[in-house]
Amino acid sequence: MSTVLQDAPAWSPQRHVAPQALLFALCLALPPLAIAAAASGAVSIPLSRVAGLLAGVPAGDDQAALWRNVLLEVRLPRIAFALVVGAGLALAGAAMQALFRNPLADPGLIGVSLGGALGAIAAIVLGATALGVIAPAAMVGSLAATALAYRLGSRQAGVAPLLLAGVAINAICAAAIGYFSFRANDTQLRNLTFWNLGSLAGARWDLLAWLSPWVAVLGTLLLRDWRAMNALLLGEREALSLGFALSRLRRRLIVWCALLVGPLVAVTGTIGFVGLVVPHLVRLPTGADHRWLLPNTLLGGAIVLLLADWLARIVALPAELPIGIVTGLAGGPFLLWLLARRGST
Amino acid sequence: MTCAERSRSRRLPRLLGAALLLAAAAPALAQRVVTLGGAITEIVYALGAGDQLVGTDASSQYPAATAALPKVGYYRDFSIEGVASLRPELVLASDQAGPPNALAQLRQLVPRVVVLPAAPTLEALLQRIDGVAAALGRPVEGTELAARIQDEVKRVARAPAGRRVLFVSSRGGRLEAAGSETAADHMLRLAGASNVMAGERGYKPISGESAAALRPDVIVTTTMSVAARGGLDAFVAQPGIAVTPAGRAKRIVVMDDLLLLGFGPRLPEALRQLQAGITAAP
Numbered sequence: 334m335s336t337v338l339q340d341a342p343a344w345s346p347q348r349h350v351a352p353q354a355l356l357f358a359l360c361l362a363l364p365p366l367a368i369a370a371a372a373s374g375a376v377s378i379p380l381s382r383v384a385g386l387l388a389g390v391p392a393g394d395d396q397a398a399l400w401r402n403v404l405l406e407v408r409l410p411r412i413a414f415a416l417v418v419g420a421g422l423a424l425a426g427a428a429m430q431a432l433f434r435n436p437l438a439d440p441g442l443i444g445v446s447l448g449g450a451l452g453a454i455a456a457i458v459l460g461a462t463a464l465g466v467i468a469p470a471a472m473v474g475s476l477a478a479t480a481l482a483y484r485l486g487s488r489q490a491g492v493a494p495l496l497l498a499g500v501a502i503n504a505i506c507a508a509a510i511g512y513f514s515f516r517a518n519d520t521q522l523r524n525l526t527f528w529n530l531g532s533l534a535g536a537r538w539d540l541l542a543w544l545s546p547w548v549a550v551l552g553t554l555l556l557r558d559w560r561a562m563n564a565l566l567l568g569e570r571e572a573l574s575l576g577f578a579l580s581r582l583r584r585r586l587i588v589w590c591a592l593l594v595g596p597l598v599a600v601t602g603t604i605g606f607v608g609l610v611v612p613h614l615v616r617l618p619t620g621a622d623h624r625w626l627l628p629n630t631l632l633g634g635a636i637v638l639l640l641a642d643w644l645a646r647i648v649a650l651p652a653e654l655p656i657g658i659v660t661g662l663a664g665g666p667f668l669l670w671l672l673a674r675r676g677s678t
Numbered sequence: 679m680t681c682a683e684r685s686r687s688r689r690l691p692r693l694l695g696a697a698l699l700l701a702a703a704a705p706a707l708a709q710r711v712v713t714l715g716g717a718i719t720e721i722v723y724a725l726g727a728g729d730q731l732v733g734t735d736a737s738s739q740y741p742a743a744t745a746a747l748p749k750v751g752y753y754r755d756f757s758i759e760g761v762a763s764l765r766p767e768l769v770l771a772s773d774q775a776g777p778p779n780a781l782a783q784l785r786q787l788v789p790r791v792v793v794l795p796a797a798p799t800l801e802a803l804l805q806r807i808d809g810v811a812a813a814l815g816r817p818v819e820g821t822e823l824a825a826r827i828q829d830e831v832k833r834v835a836r837a838p839a840g841r842r843v844l845f846v847s848s849r850g851g852r853l854e855a856a857g858s859e860t861a862a863d864h865m866l867r868l869a870g871a872s873n874v875m876a877g878e879r880g881y882k883p884i885s886g887e888s889a890a891a892l893r894p895d896v897i898v899t900t901t902m903s904v905a906a907r908g909g910l911d912a913f914v915a916q917p918g919i920a921v922t923p924a925g926r927a928k929r930i931v932v933m934d935d936l937l938l939l940g941f942g943p944r945l946p947e948a949l950r951q952l953q954a955g956i957t958a959a960p
Contacts, residue, residue, distance in 0.1 A: 375763035399762065399787065406786040407758050464778055518859065518880040523754045527777055534758070534777045651733065651760030652751030 350618040352625030359632040363416075366636060370412050370643045375651045376403045407536075413545070414536035415642040416635040418597050419607055421548045423634020425590040426608025427615075427627055428555050431562035432586045433492050434569075439609035440594045443499040443587060446605075447506035448478025449598030451513075453528040457521050458513040464535070468599040471528070475595030478502050483587050487580065491569065495583075530657040531604035533642050540600050551593040552631060558586065559623035566621055604638070605657055606664025611637050613667070709814070712761050714753040715772030717803070718794060719744060720942035721810045722770065725819045733764040740936055740944075756780065762787040770810055772796040798861035798941045800831060800868065807943065823943060830946035836870030837956040843871040844894035844924070846884065848903035853916070855884040855892075861939040862898070869953045871896075886918020896956050897924040900935040931955030 372380040378400045386404055390397040425440040433442065440446060452474020456467045486498030514525055527535075561582050564572035573579055594608075614637070615629040638656075641663065645654040712733045713719040719738035722728060728743055735753035738744045750760035754776045761769060761784060769788050774796040775781055785791050792813040795802045804824050811820020837843075845862040846853045856862035857878030866873045874892040875882070897919065907913040910930065919925045933955070937948045 375757060375759035377763075399765070402787050403759060403762055406783055407762070515883065516880075523774070524776070524778075527755070532755075532777055534755075535779055537779060537783075646757070646759065649751075651748050651757060651763050652736070653755075653757035653760060655755070 352619040352622060352629060355615065355619050355629050356625060356632070359629060359636065363632060363636060366639060367412055367416070370639055371404060371408055373643070374403070374408060374646050376400065378404065410536040410538050410541060411533050411642065411646075412639060413541050414533050414601070415638045417541065417545050417548050418533065418601055418604065419611075419634040419636070419638025420631045421552065421593050421597050421634070422604065422607040423611035423637070424552055424555055424627060424631045425594045426634075427612040427623070427630040428558075428562065428586050428590055429608070430612055431565050431623060432583060433496060434565060435492075435496075436613065437609070439606075440590055441503070441603070441605075441608070442496065443591070444478030444482045444502040444506060445475045445591050445594040446598055446603040447503050447510070449475035449595060450528045450603050451478070451506045451509050453599070453602070454510050454513045454517075454525050457524050457528075458517045464600075468596075471599035472595045474506075475598055476591055478506055479587060479591040479595075483584070487583065492583070528602040530655040531602035531660075533601055533604075533638075533656055534653070535600060544596060544600065547596055548593065551589050554589050555586070555593070556627050556631070558582075559627055561586075562623040562627070566623075603657075604660060606660045607634055607638055607641075610664045610667050709767045710765060711768045711770060711814070712750065712764055712766040713738060713770045714750070714756055714761075714775045715770075715794075715796065716740065716753075716936055717796075717940050717942035718770050718772060718806060718810060720940065720944065721807055721823075722814070724823055724943040725807075725811055725814060725816050727814050727816060730814070732766060733761065737936075740940075740942075758783050758787070768792065768813060770794065770813060798864050798939070800828075800941075800945070803941050803943075803945060804828065827943060827946055831868065831949060834869070834946060834949045834953055835957075837953050839870075841871055841956060842874045842893060842895045843898060843956055844874050844889065844892055844896075844922075845898045846889070846903065846919075847881070847900055848906045848913075853884050853886075853889065853918075854881045855889070856881055861941060864941075865938060865948065865952060866898070869949055869956060871952075871956050886916065889918040890921045892922070894922050894924045896929045896931060897922065898931045898933070898938075898952065898955070900938060901932055902935050904932050 368383060369380065372378050372383050376399065378386070382400070383404070386397060386401045390401050422440065426438070429438040429440055429442060430436060432438070449471040453467050453471035455474070456470035461467050461470065482498045482502040483495065486495030488494065514522060517525060561572070561577050564575045564577050569579060611634045612626065612630045615626055615633050619625060619629065641659045642656055645656045645659045648654060709730050710732045711722065711727070711730045713722055713731060714735045716737040716739065719731070719734050720740055722731060723741055723743070728741075731747055733748040733750055734744055735756055736749050736751060737753055748764060750756045750764070753772055754774060756775060758780050767789050769784060769791045771781060771791060771793050773793050781791060781793060790813070792809060794806045794809045804827070807820050807824045807827070811817050811823070843866055845856040845866060847856070848854070855875045855878070856873070857875045857880050858873070859879050860881055863873050863876065874894050899913070904910055904913045907916065910932065914920060914925050914928055914930060924930065931952065933948065933951055936942070937944055938952065
């Protein structure tokens with residue numbers, strides 16, 4: 334109980350904005366931002382023509398044909414990817430922070446991210462080149478690492494053992510990644526960085542076709558658990574006395590987060606900081622009521638990753654920055670600010 | 679229909695086809711070209727088509743004219759849209775170009791994408807030259823260049839037998855030695871030297887102690903590796919390097935990274951420098 338009170342300033346700060354108003358604002362902001370992102374990039378497309386180009390282009394208009402191809406083949410799948418991946422990562426981050434009752438938790442804590450990277454990297458070094466092999470390997474790695482962390486960490490009561498098991502599993506995964514990088518040849522080494530830094534450049538409609546419903550289903554399952562997450566906010570004993578079966582709730586949240594994040598890691602690599610930072614961005618102005626925090630985080634994550642990818646695409650034209658650099662550059666200082674603010678209150 | 683008539687009626691469409699082919703080939707000489715990969719860019723320049731380039735990747739740093747071209751990122755992680763924004767009619771890409779699936783996406787945006795083998799071997803270099811020359815519509819220049827390179831490579835003298843050579847590069851402060859199946863190993867073999875790391879595969883981090891245990895007579899490295907250490911003296915003074923026969927006698931051959939490891943059209947020149955360096959390292 335005392336820790337909850339101690340954490341209170343940073344954990345559930347004073348509300349400045351009604352969460353419903355934020356939800357409304359985010360819903361309103363998303364479409365124009367997505368359209369603006371669709372219009373800008375290395376090939377500049379007039380904003381006014383985006384909708385017209387999607388409908389079709391007159392025969393013989395080479396310029397418009399290129400614009401349409403860029404939109405359909407490169408930019409739109411990428412924007413959709415950013416929205417889906419950002420939403421999934423941020424939501425999983427919020428759920429992890431609720432579960433561990435720790436503002437510094439993120440999906441990577443229980444091994445999902447590094448386990449996935451390890452799976453992908455092992456597959457590459459053992460000779461796989463096709464995404465059809467590497468992505469499933471990443472997913473198996475994610476789930477196996479999480480399952481192991483959970484099994485070892487849930488033998489004792491409380492989340493501390495789980496947290497420590499996660500730290501240990503992450504350390505082992507990092508060491509194994511190091512070993513595979515050591516064994517990798519030159520080409521493989523370059524492919525590894527794709528999974529280590531994360532990238533949305535592999536966006537494709539066929540990947541989106543199964544990724545979007547997957548994220549939608551698991552997102553809904555997590556959103557429905559807002560009451561349990563609110564109860565956890567009070568403390569474990571309090572949640573228990575409110576009638577929540579803690580160990581089952583814990584297992585459920587972990588399984589859903591792992592299933593949600595595993596495939597995201599499999600197709601984009603490890604994109605850092607979205608899962609950690611976005612829930613805080615939402616919680617600071619609107620408070621920690623998960624009924625609103627979760628949908629706001631989901632939309633916020635989609636928008637943050639959309640903006641990060643937009644920046645990554647346009648600051649170094651005609652080249653592109655790795656998105657991990659953009660999210661890290663925005664997320665690192667934010668985390669420092671969060672810590673400084675926590676120290677001063 | 680007589681026999682002669684039939685053959686004439688067959689010939690006519692063929693002639694027409696040839697004329698169409700010529701017409702199609704003519705604008706090929708004025709193409710806007712983007713290259714992805716340093717060796718490919720060098721080949722384009724060597725074939726005299728450098729003025730057709732409208733963009734290239736970050737690994738293309740030779741000749742000096744490449745500095746003026748827009749860069750679409752490193753070829754293993756290039757920006758698809760960045761390439762498309764340069765409106766190329768032809769993209770010449772290494773088969774190592776990425777990210778995954780990027781070349782397939784690029785094919786939707788660019789009329790022609792030609793993928794060339796990236797392997798660090800003489801055979802692959804000849805294939806690269808052949809492929810680039812064909813794509814640029816300069817087969818004669820391509821054949822000439824390939825023949826000249828083959829001829830010059832044949833005439834490079836071999837390094838004295840039994841000279842033990844170690845290739846090291848310095849990545850992020852630690853030493854990495856080249857085992858078999860690396861560009862450096864292929865260069866050493868072409869120059870007739872024996873690679874003391876041939877038992878290992880790929881580039882491997884190496885401790886000072888193992889460098890000493892390999893007892894190389896000559897150490898080959900790159901300008902960037904020496905610069906990363908802060909000069910040749912500092913490079914030689916590293917623990918391990920300092921106690922090798924090569925380190926004690928200061929027999930260190932330093933060559934430009936792209937020249938030594940790029941497997942571009944400057945291969946004969948690189949081999950001559952390497953061979954001379956190994957034979958008479960100061």
